[in-house]
Amino acid sequence: MSQQGTPDILPRPDFHFPGEVGRTYLDSAPAQFPQPVKAPQGAPNILLVLLDDVGFGQFSTFGGGVPSPTMDRLAAEGLRYNRFHTTALCSPTRAALITGRNHHSTSFAGITELATGYDGYTCILPKSCGTIGEVLRQNGYMTAWIGKNHNTPTWETSAAGPFDRWANGLGFDYFYGFNGGDMNHWNPILYRNRDLVAASTDPDYHLTTDLADHAIAWVRQATSIAPDKPFFLYVAPGATHAPHHTPQDWIARFKGRFDGGWDRYREQTLERQKKLGVVPADTQLTTRSRGLPAWDSLNADQQRLYARMMEVFAAYGAHADEQMGRVVDAVKALPNADNTLIVYIAGDNGSSAEGGLEGSLCENMFFNGFPEKWQDNIQAIDELGGPKHFNHFPSAWAHAMNTPFQWTKQVASHFGGTRNPMIISWPQRIRDRGALRGQFVHTIDLVPTLYEVCGITAPSVLNGIVQKPIEGASFAASFEDAKAPAPRKTQYFELGCNRGLYHDGWMASSPSFVPWDPNRAEWDPDKATWELYDVEKDFSQANDLAAQHPDKLRQLQDMWWVEASKYNVLPLDWRATIRMNAEAMGRPSLVRGRNKLTYYPGTIAVPDAASPPMCNKSWTITAEVELPDAKSNGMVVTHGGLEGGYGLYFRDGVPTFVYNFLSVERFTFAAPEPLPAGKVTLVVDFRYDGGGMGKGGALTLSANGQKLAGGRLEKTIPIQISLGEGLDVGMDIGSPIDFTYELPFAFTGKIDHVTIELGAVEAR
Template sequence: MIMKTQDKIQREILPIPDPQHVGVTTFDAKDPDTYYPPITPLRPPKGAPNVLIVLIDDVGFGASSAFGGPCYTPNAERLAAGGLKYNRFHTTALCSPTRQALLTGRNHHTVGMGGITEMATSAPGNCSIRPKSCAPLAETLKLNGYATAQFGKCHEVSAWETSPAGPYSAWPIGSGFEYFYGFICAETNQYFPSLYEGTTPVELKKTPEEGYHLTEDLADHAISWVRRQKALMPDKPVFMYFAPGATHAPHHVPSEWSAKYKGKFDQGWDKLREETFARQKQLGVIPPDCELTKRHPEIPAWDEMPDELKPILARQMEIYAGFLEHTDHQVGRLIDALADLEILDDTLVYYIIGDNGASAEGTLQGTFNEMVPLNGFGQLETLDFMQANIDKFGTPAAYNHYAV
């Protein structure tokens, strides 16, 4: 709260300094004209918009249909049709650095995030600790009168500070977000996530059999939060950061979403990249004289892959495509909620389709459980094993990742 004075609010200083009363504080019953300026809520400058940042995880430039990809993302397309579409938008090649840079407006080394938090060292610029001199965007907006909330992934907390015991200075609630519902790590199970509300662990109220999926849950909470804010304080702008775990592995999605893509990747990755490249030229997201890069020599030609493995590789992409479309649908629900509240036209929306490009962690044959090869036991996932479990990809029984 601030007191009304004739002086302008000094927004270049945060926290905004308390107003100073000049004179002796008294109240004299004999003087009915004794007066002090009323205390009023702090608000941003007139006309300040609502802000929504959506950050999708591990999506390549050629995945979304908004950029010529094979994965249908109608909500990204409709936002692009009504706004601007960037085809030269720079991220880092890793998760934590991109996110820390995005949330602070600084170079990732400046904010201590030269790599992911789990690989931090004591070296300056790579320690995973944001300097106190670098204020997060959410903190700046909150101190200027915004309501702030984060939903989904937070991968900017030093590994030794991620437990429920804290400290919480790098958690969302310590970084300017008044409300947080999500997870504090690189990835989580989409059916059985490890979630926090604020700093309190969450016990899920539904099972996958009852229809639970993390991205839907995050969208539900985001929609409830913004409706509550606008019902109680309609004139107070909001800053929402919606960063689902999707489409980072594990690639979990209800079967009806992946079923839409049955057979659509049977042509293999060489043909797919040619098709995507042609569509991108048609859309104008790449120059008309652009040439398709050669396939990396470490990646085999599709025709060289074992015929027995090809259906498994195609199935992995069907699931991923369904996962991305499902994610876009949840973003669309949030956008529709803003429209229903009649605040969409007053909202600045950033839809970032990929924090660092597509993931290469799935090996050349993909994984049924991505943790198996990461722990050095990739030989356990034999061709016979993958064939026997092909129908379980994308379900709660798997922790799958597509091939590189």
Template sequence: MRCSRQWFALCLGLFAASVSAQQAKSAPLPAYHVNAPAGAPNVVIVLLDDVGFGASSTFGGPVQTPVLESLAHEGLRYNSFHTTAICSPTRASLLTGRNAHAVGIGAVENTIDDRPGYSGFHTKDTATIAEILRQHGYNTAAFGKWHQAPDWEVSPSGPFDRWPTGEGFERFYGFLGGETDQYDPSLYDGTTPIMRPPGRNYHLSEDLATRATQWLSLQHSVTPNKPVFMYFAPGATHAPLQAPKEWIDKYRGKFDQGWDKLREETFERQKRLGVIPAGTTLTPRDPRMPAWDSLTPDQKRIASRLMEVYAGFLAHTDAQVGKLIDALKANGQFDNTMFFYIVGDNGASAEGGLLGSANYFGQLQGLPESDASKLARLDKLGAPGTYAHYPAGWAWALDTPFKWTKTVASHLGGTRNAMVVSWPKGITDRGGLRSQFSHVDDVVPTILEAAHIKAPTTVNGIAQKPMDGSSMLYSFADAKAPERHTTQYFEVFGHRAIYHDGWMASAFHSRLPWTGFDYSNKKFEDDQWELYDLRNDFSQGNDLAQREPARLAALKKLFMSEAARNQVLPLQNMVANSSKGIPSIDAGRTRMTFHEGAVGIPETALPKTYNRSWSVTGNVDIGPDARGVIATLGGSGAGWSLYLDAERHPVFTYRLFNLKTVTFRGPAPLQPGQHQLRFDFDYDGGGYAKGAAISLIADGKPVGKDHLPASPPAFYSIDETFDVGIDHGSPAGDYPEGSAPGYAFTGGHINDVTIDLR
């Protein structure tokens, strides 16, 4: 009896299924989970901001850092570790293992241009260590400052692939710009702008430490056998200098001797601790920086208090890092955790100007404060609503024993930072000192070697550039091992240097580190090169350029070779070429309209309202209980806010740094219904940063008029945003006491908000 076609097909199908089942028994299961290599350590990188080599007590400085000291006793101190001299490039190099210009981030966001090495974002052929470790079985998280995404990609419109969650971090909680207010930060959870938790005693560094320790505990609870990689970059101690009063007051009177004397005191402590060689030279103060004794008594009072604020800020930050260590120890994870505590992404910052400031962004743009204005705020410095920075002389003192400060990549004061590394399972010489030359791009190769992971040649299908850094693992076991990072270039704002086999050639270009923008067109061939034998001259105290011209010529040639290889060339002056060829969200638009829910719009995305007349108009539909922010830009340092107070009065506050604050308040509450509120800024003209007549108009009727003596020539801030319906970040308005962070709009609807250039 023959089988029908249907029966034949069924029999064939059953046979095939039987064969497949037999094959499945011997076939390997798909890799549902990627396991990290056996014994791979947890990795924590702590990166502080704007901390000089001679700031922490661990390296002879005046600020007590007991957590760093304790970690140094358990691990190793590195006294020849180097950064790039400025924040974004250092972070790019740290996270990728490549030189910053090779990554594409050779400059900070307000000085990027169309040269490949200065684009302001990671290219995809330089994957981060987070992405590499994530693909090898690690859990990854970043807390704090990012500062790696270009301005035109940090809005709610994205794209988000250059945000932390697009660069290998499964969890991100922090902020995107170069700085933020510590009491009311511009926070993001992943890619979503959020308000900080409510409470009167909030501080960002504490919040970040809490979130980080919670994440560590959660990962250990759910997947205890899975290693973690955490990048903890709190943004402290970058300005604004803000810390709890009790921490600041611990240092009251500790800096009345001034920066010249403090530098001498720090130098002696450094020699006693052995963190610098006994024969080190203490380099002199640049004559363009004032001597302490040249200050007036009032200027000394202001300067001393500003330094007290900074010291409290650094000490408070160190305590927060201690919470991470405590959490790792409590979970039994610390012994197999490679913990990098990098004390500064560059040298100490001189951006507070020669005399310091209670609101430094105005001064940085050429709008300085009077001594009387600073004295009036003396006791409030470091508190909410202040935006302080110390004088450049303190930065120089905190970079003892080196020349120069942050942004000066030609000299060690800008590029040499203290670092401590702990790994109980992998370091036996506890409390040791390491002096081999090392660089921030060495951290990634060190992690990969410790975890037994090869540097990938491709990531996500994209061929990768080779690593520029060298693993430091060899130095863990041997303090006298020959150094392996033998050549390194440096460049920021045209300041440049080259290190090779113990020698360094240095060329200071033109930009002074306490100025905002450099208007010089100095030719690079006119720069004076210096030469130092760092094997016998730890601090760059003895220039040998005249004695060894042939060696200097060879090093200058090597710099040009390395610069060409790493996308540093062509060299360009800072201002003349900044922003050339760079995208912008506003794209030259003179009018933009936003709607309720537009939050986290960067200032750079708006029509350029500086040095000209403009208006902002809000159309609202309000009920009897309406209140809250209609639209705002900037924050407590500088900016403006249009809002309704608790009684429905229309209010507009304009903050011009510490020069003037104007608040218009309508005489009567707005009745429920449709209303139009408009603020007019009528520029005086006649150049940059001039004054303006300002007015608030409600439903066509004037509410108030005033005149500003000046205006921001370039920006209100670098981190605050434009928002509709809430104030994301620090408050630009004088909102009712007791209101929740952000003073969100309720009891009505914001139809639209339009910014017009007139």
């Protein structure tokens, strides 16, 4: 047992009756039951809120232009931290957040979709990095995870499991949310624990509202049933990650608010930040990161489109803060509310530049290596935020959201990618209400802080596995003492070869690539440029002192390599979008090596990673179906949805194949007339041209050996068909492949089976 009263080894030993046992109960000591584990006396309830892709200068609580009344309320009664740091990307930050270890130590050097086979890069959370959910659960807490789970390997997210790295397997008694980096907010694919959730029939459905509803329902029910047990409620809504989906009435509230553009926004935001005191009065506005255009260099149509994209994004963020406010209100209405510790982190990294220089209608275009053109996107200006697009604003707006810093999400070398607002409220403990804290804090420091205030020792052995030491350090002393020392003097940063090292008030920074360009050139770490900042005096990293202090820079560079070796950062890997292709990377797979796959009715929600890999090769789909009449309707088989994929379906008896090329083009092949009732062997055959990735080929649609339609499929998806949707047989869940039918578009006939045969992958 620790000095704090919790075991160093979990789980506790099995119960053994301690009394005398005779021949019968009559001559035995009175029976005793093992008692439920109780949390340490006075342990607080914990609500942890983590927003997604948020910049330091995005929300009004830290000077931004997006209203955040929930954050305002919590900040007024608690503390704002203006030097809290993340890893610059979502999965890594989340792994660090729930374990207290550096992201490479947890094997999360990147998002799960980019995993490679090195220790720091597999995206398989080691059993030696037990989560706070598991530790609190075994110490008497009720635990729930609501929203985004991006810490399960992609190849383990199907109904076949295994499930030990789903949220329930990571120590959370209850899970309601999605597995993956992002999700369609109008047509999400959700799970309750391990079970697929039926699509909502509410015409006003929105994912963030749904997640808030389930967070409130869980905490109320759990507290009603077990009021003496504290809870740990982790809410990660997925906003404000792409797609920027939000109700139209919210968008209307921001009309005209951003017509002044991103450069003016940055200036105004810094002024507000200084007035609020969240940055020092002498903070300088950094120069616009290289490659980003000045607002005044744009034509009137570009400005109109980009201002609208920002209006949508602002509405999305404001709506998310309101929904989190509903959760906060519900928690505060429960008994023992004063002893509820609320941690509200605005972002798992800086704002995202993955919309590219011209904005995006389909984020999957970026991950397949394709830029978009504003001339195309402006055609959909009135549909932005709605169900027809997977939209994302331009990179320069992301940069503005990160005011006053340089760079954006993915760029771990600079605070634009890694510095996020954090607010902590705890009425029973925090007396210095409305104050600011400036200690240098990292995501890994939160777990040891919570352990300390809960009276819990991090176990050295958890579930039979010796644990890696907690690499963070508690900053709980700062709750009461504004001058408490920071929990660390040194912290490394690395993400996709963007490197940084903080040490004792100095920051060495080496950016390797611009995040709005999905295609990367070769890179040499020994020739990369390093910058140096005195961040005790230069809050925003505005003044590069590398030339003035070469010895200090060399010291920090050398320290970076030591830290990199210590925490599994090596080997450095600068490959870009090709890492999204599981087949090319050789990641574990349920489908690798299978050139013929058979699926039966009821097979739905197969994630993309477990679906047939149909990029850059020939393939054939054969469906054995029975039509009840000549008016059959419904989906036979589909893979993907709004952001890319294909669908084979019947509409009024007419067999139709649609190939959705990343929402930019939809190639449709349909029979000239309906098919009669009876059994049909329906075949879609595609012969790939070859000659590289993403090429076209010849496609034929036939029934019972007779050609019905055919022609050229001029281009194909080269890297990843879909981000969040995979294979469905007999209906379409998630988002539609085109907009000619309504979900779930269940097939009105009978399907015996669907077979997909794959040719050899095109050599790269």
